[in-house]
Amino acid sequence: EAGVVQSPRYKIIEKKQPVAFWCNPISGHNTLYWYRQNLGQGPELLIRYENEEAVDDSQLPKDRFSAERLKGVDSTLKIQPAELGDSAVYLCASSLRGQASNEQFFGPGTRLTVL
Amino acid sequence: AQKITQTQPGMFVQEKEAVTLDCTYDTSDPSYGLFWYKQPSSGEMIFLIYQGSYDQQNATEGRYSLNFQKARKSANLVISASQLGDSAMYFCAMREATGGSYIPTFGRGTSLIVHP
Numbered sequence: 138e139a140g141v142v143q144s145p146r147y148k149i150i151e152k153k154q155p156v157a158f159w160c161n162p163i164s165g166h167n168t169l170y171w172y173r174q175n176l177g178q179g180p181e182l183l184i185r186y187e188n189e190e191a192v193d194d195s196q197l198p199k200d201r202f203s204a205e206r207l208k209g210v211d212s213t214l215k216i217q218p219a220e221l222g223d224s225a226v227y228l229c230a231s232s233l234r235g236q237a238s239n240e241q242f243f244g245p246g247t248r249l250t251v252l
Numbered sequence: 253a254q255k256i257t258q259t260q261p262g263m264f265v266q267e268k269e270a271v272t273l274d275c276t277y278d279t280s281d282p283s284y285g286l287f288w289y290k291q292p293s294s295g296e297m298i299f300l301i302y303q304g305s306y307d308q309q310n311a312t313e314g315r316y317s318l319n320f321q322k323a324r325k326s327a328n329l330v331i332s333a334s335q336l337g338d339s340a341m342y343f344c345a346m347r348e349a350t351g352g353s354y355i356p357t358f359g360r361g362t363s364l365i366v367h368p
């Protein structure tokens with residue numbers, strides 16, 4: 138069974154440029170998470186989807202960040218325009234819906250560097 | 253207030269010894285789950301073990317066990333018989349059941365180095 142797929146693995150851009158990250162969760166997983174992990178810290182939730190509905194997005198900086206999961210499967214996270222402080226690893230995870238015990242399966246992450 | 257506190261930024265252990273990684277949490281929700289993840293230098297987060305707030309017994313998964321002390325709001329990870337491949341960052345996380353949603357929160361992590 139394929140795991141969570143993310144692309145690209147690495148991205149270097151200049152500030153004020155747009156950038157997009159893609160995630161394909163494990164087949165059958167209704168819940169999808171986007172996290173940001175700054176250097177030396179734990180992941181911080183940006184947004185959580187249940188199928189195509191964004192149910193937790195209070196941590197998403199909505200002035201520059203947007204996300205979508207149109208068909209309830211794969212998802213895209215966009216930053217426009219990027220700032221220096223956006224340099225981080227962006228992690229996508231998925232899980233089965235509805236149970237607190239359901240572990241999240243993480244993708245390899247996208248390491249973003251903003252110059 | 254921090255929901256998850258990992259007070260040990262770094263830990264060293266000798267190969268084959270046991271090590272305990274500390275985690276305390278803060279929640280007023282009676283229903284929550286506690287997780288430990290391992291993050292090697294390659295970057296992927298690997299699930300290790302889960303403990304539910306209503307579980308009576310401490311969770312165990314192979315060499316990993318979770319020392320769950322509910323009254324103290326403590327969920328320490330114990331790794332027995334450490335191996336060189338255990339060297340990694342370890343994150344404690346909590347998922348609270350709030351209004352039907354499960355909001356995950358991670359600690360800052362503990363770096364574990366296993367030396368021969």
